[in-house]
Amino acid sequence: MIEVAKRLHTVEEYYFSKKLREVGLLIASGKPIINLGIGSPDLQPPQKVVDAITASFNNPVAHKYQSYQGLPELREAMSAFYKNHFSVSVNAANEILPLMGSKEGIMHISMAYLNEGDEVLIPNPGYPTYQSVTQLVGAKGVLYNLDAANNWMPNLEVLEKQDLSNVKLMWVNYPHMPTGAAPTETVFKELVAFGKRHNILIVNDNPYSFVLNDNPKSILSVDGAKEVCLELNSLSKTFNMAGWRVGMVLGNSGHISNILKVKSNMDSGMFYGIQKGAVEALKCSKMWFVTLNSVYKRRRDLVWQLAEALNCTYDKNATGMFVWAKLPAYLKSEEFIDVVLKENHIFITPGTIFGSQGEGYIRFSLCASTEILEEAIARVK
Structure with a gap:
């Protein structure tokens, strides 16, 4: 058997690479999974x-x-x-x-x-x-x-x-x-x-x-x-x-x-x-950013509602295409997202994949349409 390089023993497969296989199996089995885990823009380029x-x-x-x-x-x-x-x-x-x-x-x-x-x-x-x-x-x-x-x-x-x-x-x-x-x-x-x-x-x-x-x-x-x-x-x-x-x-x-x-x-x-x-x-003008952010603002408002429905808190001054939300003190990130995935068929990223300081937090992606986000809110409520 040919052994792998020692450097491979220092790293593991990327979390999303592994977790998305699990999500894919759920989808293949007929589960209506909503993926709010990945920051892959769903909007079109200019x-x-x-x-x-x-x-x-x-x-x-x-x-x-x-x-x-x-x-x-x-x-x-x-x-x-x-x-x-x-x-x-x-x-x-x-x-x-x-x-x-x-x-x-x-x-x-x-x-x-x-x-x-x-x-x-x-x-x-x-x-x-x-x-x-x-x-x-x-x-x-x-x-x-x-x-x-x-x-x-x-x-x-x-x-x-x-x-x-x-x-x-x-x-x-x-x-x-x-x-x-x-x-x-x-x-x-x-x-x-x-x-x-x-x-x-x-x-x-x-x-x-x-x-x-x-x-x-x-x-x-x-x-x-x-x-x-x-x-x-x-x-x-x-x-x-x-x-x-x-x-x-x-x-x-x-x-x-x-x-x-x-x-x-x-x-x-x-x-x-x-x-x-x-x-x-x-070469795009600043109007491109204004238009793009008007979409993300509407989505963020809905994700804030989703976070509140899950009893999470968040910082309204934060930027970017994610919402970083704090769980109630007694909950663990990975356990929480697994429960939401199982019961509500919604995939959310646990904060722990970003380090130990992410324990007690979850991350929502804004890369989903308002219709999908409204469906996620309805499932949780």
């Missing part, structure tokens, strides 16, 4: 995006290998997008690298900067991929706890009491997933200063900037941030293009060059038509 990829098919270069750095016009569109929406200047020639989704950027950055045994600061609760990728490259994840009392912001005073000598990288994610906490006016400045003091690369994962958020922010807007910071962003949630797999990493030219060394050995460029569609998406 029509001009679809038109652009369709028009690209007959271009003579469409089916050839593409540049590892993406089309120049795509990088220019990404640069203009950051200038228009974040007031951040990024050189399209060497400070932006298009990605096949920002998730691959987590791996590329980790491979570019982490040696075996290096330590990585990982938010708890936070996106599970930060931990799994850290383990896959042989580094050591060091969890830093976030809680509602501090609005899910990192407590840097507590962190600085720890031994940070082996810490190479820190993952942050604002607006935060899963809680929806938006960054304060000072948190990015404090993180940049923290990175400089301890020679730590700070990476802000920023795919939820525009969903139910009127004040998008970038860590790169802080003076001197490019010295110690990278930012990941994505078109998945902002433009309903999750399956297209278009993301980006932004930072100084040295960091981008290092990441490119990894990426250029991992793929052979993004499909031409997808890049052309992405260019059109990035």
Whole structure:
């Protein structure tokens, strides 16, 4: 028997990969399951995006290998997008690298900067991929706890009491997933200063900037941030293009060059038509966001009703395409969602998949129509 690599012993199959098989079996058996677990946008991309990829098919270069750095016009569109929406200047020639989704950027950055045994600061609760990728490259994840009392912001005073000598990288994610906490006016400045003091690369994962958020922010807007910071962003949630797999990493030219060394050995460029569609998406006016968020606001109102019907509480100031809800004190997250799945045929994400600090919480996705959400409310009531 051929043994698997030791690195596979450090990670498990992604929670949703396993749980959705269970949900799929229930559906196959005739159960009318409502899935409020996954943040996969169900709305359509802008029509001009679809038109652009369709028009690209007959271009003579469409089916050839593409540049590892993406089309120049795509990088220019990404640069203009950051200038228009974040007031951040990024050189399209060497400070932006298009990605096949920002998730691959987590791996590329980790491979570019982490040696075996290096330590990585990982938010708890936070996106599970930060931990799994850290383990896959042989580094050591060091969890830093976030809680509602501090609005899910990192407590840097507590962190600085720890031994940070082996810490190479820190993952942050604002607006935060899963809680929806938006960054304060000072948190990015404090993180940049923290990175400089301890020679730590700070990476802000920023795919939820525009969903139910009127004040998008970038860590790169802080003076001197490019010295110690990278930012990941994505078109998945902002433009309903999750399956297209278009993301980006932004930072100084040295960091981008290092990441490119990894990426250029991992793929052979993004499909031409997808890049052309992405260019059109990035040119959308602010009316696109207004229209998108009007839909999500109606859905969020219904999810709030659903949360209340389940005796949960929530923060009305949270942003993003999820509702993070607190269970009554005596309930456990995974037990609770299993009961709701069995009795009401509704799948909700338990907070514990995001870390131990998620115990006692559940997460609802807004990626379901008002009709489906109304049906979910009726089932619970």
